Each structure stands twice: as C-alpha cells, then as structure tokens.
Amino acid sequence: xxxxxxxxxxxxxxxxxxxxxxxxxxxxxxxxxxxxxxxxxxxxxxxxxxxxxxxxxxxxxxxxxxxxxxxxxxxxxxxxxxxxxxxxxxxxxxxxxxxxxxxxxxxxxxxxxxxxxxxxxxxxxxxxxxxxxxxxxxxxxxxxxxxxxxxxxxxxxxxxxxxxxxxxxxxxxxxxxxxxxxxxxxxxxxxxxxxxxxxxxxxxxxxxxxxxxxxxxxxxxxxxxxxxxxxxxxxxxxxxxxxxxxxxxxxxxxxxxxxxxxxxxxxxxxxxxxxxxxxxxxxxx
Numbered sequence: 001x002x003x004x005x006x007x008x009x010x011x012x013x014x015x016x017x018x019x020x021x022x023x024x025x026x027x028x029x030x031x032x033x034x035x036x037x038x039x040x041x042x043x044x045x046x047x048x049x050x051x052x053x054x055x056x057x058x059x060x061x062x063x064x065x066x067x068x069x070x071x072x073x074x075x076x077x078x079x080x081x082x083x084x085x086x087x088x089x090x091x092x093x094x095x096x097x098x099x100x101x102x103x104x105x106x107x108x109x110x111x112x113x114x115x116x117x118x119x120x121x122x123x124x125x126x127x128x129x130x131x132x133x134x135x136x137x138x139x140x141x142x143x144x145x146x147x148x149x150x151x152x153x154x155x156x157x158x159x160x161x162x163x164x165x166x167x168x169x170x171x172x173x174x175x176x177x178x179x180x181x182x183x184x185x186x187x188x189x190x191x192x193x194x195x196x197x198x199x200x201x202x203x204x205x206x207x208x209x210x211x212x213x214x215x216x217x218x219x220x221x222x223x224x225x226x227x228x229x230x231x232x233x234x235x236x237x238x239x240x241x242x243x244x245x246x247x248x249x250x251x252x253x254x255x256x257x258x259x260x261x262x263x264x265x266x267x268x269x270x271x272x273x274x275x276x277x278x279x280x281x282x283x284x285x
Contacts, residue, residue: 002142003035004026004031005041005045007028007039008026008033008038008041008042009038009042009045009049010024010193010198011025011175012038012042012197013042013046013175013191013194013197013198014175014198014202015117015175016117016174016175016177017103017176018035019035019036019038020035020179020180022035022038022123023035023128025158025225033150038284040193042185042191043190043191044138045194046190046191046193046194046197047190047193047194049194049197050193050194050196050197050203051125051281053197053200054114055200057200058091059115059151060085060089060091060115061085061086061089061118062085062119062120063085063118063119063120063121064084064085064086064091064111064118064120064122064163065081065083065084065085065086065121065123065124065161065162065164065167066107066108066121066122066123066133066162066165066183067083067123067124067126067128067129067162067165067166068082068099068104068129069082069169069172070180070278071095071176071182071188071192072182072186073181073182073183073185074181074182074183074184075181075214078096078097078099078185078188079095079097079099080087080093080094080095080096080171080172080192081093081094081095081096081097081102081106081107082094082107082165082169083105083108083111083121083137083165084118084119084164084165084168085109086164087190088164088168088203089200089203090168090196090199090203091111091115092107092110092111092114093107093192093196094106094107095185095188095189095192097185099128099226100128100134101131101132103126104131104132105132105135105136107132108132108133108136109136109139112136112140117137117150117153118153119151119153119154120153120154120156121154121155121156122158122161122162123155123157123162124157124158124159124162125157125158125159125164130155133155134193136153136175136246137152137153137223137258140259152216159194171199172192172195172196175195176195177193179191204241208250232253232279244278250275
C-alpha cells in the first residue's frame with residue numbers, strides 16, 4: 001500500500017526512529033513489515049519525493065545565509081553545503097566529498113538556477129565561499145541578456161549574523177546523530193535529500209497547503225462554557241463530563257483521577273502516547 005510506504009519513509013526521515021522501531025510500530029497496527037524492507041523504501045523513494053516537492057516549493061527570500069557542516073561517512077568527514085533565507089526556509093543544499101571552491105560553486109549554481117539572484121548573501125568569513133560567490137555572480141551577470149545592468153550580489157562577512165544557519169544545521173544533525181553514521185556516500189546522498197525534504201516541508205509547505213486548525217480556532221469552535229475551560233486545562237477537551245467537573249475543582253489533578261471516568265477511546269489515546277514517548281526516542285513536539 002502506498003500510504004504505508006509513505007508513512008514509514010516519512011517517519012524514518014522526520015523522527016529519531018530506527019528501522020526496528022518502525023517494524024514494531026507497524027506490528028502494533030497489524031502490518032508485518034521487515035526492517036530491511038523499510039530500509040529499501042528509504043533508499044529508493046526520497047529522491048522522487050524531493051523532485052515532486054521542488055515543483056511546489058515556495059519562493060524563497062532575497063537574503064541568503066550560506067555555510068557548510070560536517071557529516072561522517074564510513075569514518076571519514078564529508079561536507080554538506082547549505083543555504084537558507086532570512087526566514088529560515090531552505091534555499092538549496094549540496095553534499096560533497098571534498099571541501100573547497102568547486103563544491104561551493106555547485107551549491108550556488110543550483111541555487112541561482114532555481115531561485116534567481118539574491119540581494120545579499122551572509123557568510124561566516126570563509127574565503128572559499130567568498131570567492132565562489134564572486135565567481136558565480138560574474139557568471140550570472142554575463143549570461144543575463146537584459147539591457148539593464150544587474151547589481152552585484154552583496155556579500156556580508158559576519159560570524160554572528162550567520163548564526164541563523166548554524167542553528168538550522170542542528171535540526172539536520174539531530175536526525176543524523178541517531179543513525180551512527182553512513183556506510184557509503186551514495187546512501188548518504190539519498191537519505192540526506194530525504195531529511196532536507198522533510199525539513200523544507202515543515203518550514204515551507206504550510207504556505208502551499210491549508211494547514212490544520214490552530215489551537216485558537218479549535219477552542220473558538222467549542223460550545224459556550226467549554227472554551228474557557230479548554231484554555232486553562234487542555235486535557236478537559238478529551239475528558240468526559242464527570243472528569244471535567246473534577247478538573248474544574250482540582251485543576252491539573254484531572255489526569256490523576258479515576259480511570260473509569262474516561263471513555264475507552266480517550267484512555268487508549270493517552271496510553272498510546274505515554275507508551276511511545278517512553279519507548280521510542282521522540283520529543284513531545
């Protein structure tokens with residue numbers, strides 16, 4: 001089933017889950033899926049998902065931040081070049097075995113071809129990135145056939161202003177850390193493309209699609225008398241009427257009340273979330 005494949009691939013790329021964790025989670029749903037099968041899905045589908053996502057990717061800003069980070073592959077350090085805009089949306093990324101001018105140029109050429117010319121690029125003082133920007137900027141202006149001269153791209157060298165992309169690296173490294181390294185460069189390219197795609201989807205797809213109802217909209221849709229209760233005690237939205245009365249009297253102690261006052265569906269939801277939070281390395285977010 002396509003939905004099962006997409007679910008396993010998305011969960012593996014988005015959360016700190018192992019292949020055997022996904023095998024166990026699918027078994028809870030009555031689906032027998034081997035962890036090696038999930039690995040083959042992860043090694044095959046991320047490039048296709050990234051290609052489809054790029055067709056619907058929103059326009060990025062005109063102020064970019066460019067930097068590289070280190071990824072260990074088979075015991076050797078390799079380099080992931082990344083660029084984001086001032087809002088934190090990913091502009092482009094490129095994984096390279098070597099660290100130098102050629103890799104930086106390839107990242108910039110991909111970004112300029114897909115997103116056009118930015119007004120400013122912030123770097124952390126790297127001379128290699130500085131030369132790559134100058135070279136790619138000159139190439140872009142020479143290829144431009146417009147009679148109006150193009151303004152050169154402004155380059156801002158600042159280690160502190162580039163802290164935005166340094167913090168953005170953490171979201172990628174946090175997912176890679178639990179994988180304990182990659183075994184080959186080919187698998188690293190595929191999986192990193194999927195992780196970047198999931199990261200871009202979280203940041204950018206909210207503009208392309210209708211997001212789910214926010215908490216404010218959900219609370220405003222409640223009947224009179226329950227909206228105020230839901231603000232002070234969110235658990236009361238899932239509790240039954242006797243449990244809401246307990247929550248009004250004792251506040252947060254609603255969770256520790258008698259289990260018989262909860263309906264079976266609500267109790268099952270709480271037990272499932274509690275089990276998975278304790279069993280798998282996932283955050284509350």
